[in-house]
Amino acid sequence: EPEVTQTPSHQVTQMGQEVILRCVPISNHLYFYWYRQILGQKVEFLVSFYNNEISEKSEIFDDQFSVERPDGSNFTLKIRSTKLEDSAMYFCASRGLAGTYEQFFGPGTRLTVL
């Protein structure tokens, strides 16, 4: 069964460093998302992406964040200068055709900022 994959599973970085979290969505999906979950808290929407541009972003998704689909398979989330409060589990999700409304989630990347 097709699934969303994410790498790495765990990333440790120093405050102020740039990180890139990678996702491979399901191959025929068109809509892509990033969510995050700070430890012990709820899952929060960050950004949605369609047709090579951002569809919507939350107030969390400030200028330190960017997303890219550099090729036909990968979808990346970049944090330019990490802060301690960026420590969280980051989930990628993808969705197929319009009207399906089911997002398939990856296993997540745990980001730890020291």
Add this chain to the structure above:
Amino acid sequence: AQSVTQLGSHVSVSEGALVLLRCNYSSSVPPYLFWYVQYPNQGLQLLLKYTTGATLVKGINGFEAEFKKSETSFHLTKPSAHMSDAAEYFCAVSDRDDKIIFGKGTRLHILP
């Protein structure tokens, strides 16, 4: 704006007993409603969803949920709990804007 409220951050039930996880939502448009399950150190798995049509929705692992518009609720139930049901459960809502808004989650504990 949409929101989801899950009553009870922790729920404990005995193995074989009824599972009831409560969820109330707020939405200005007819919502799409979801329940996701998260096992320890794993991602989010869709249990079931309501979009349109029948208000009683059946999902995987014997779970079901009923959409009650008058009560703005979408409670999750399972007739008989199993030890493998121990996990975190998230109720979520979405509208045509497409992003999913999650509740804070309910951790389900199964007592032997």
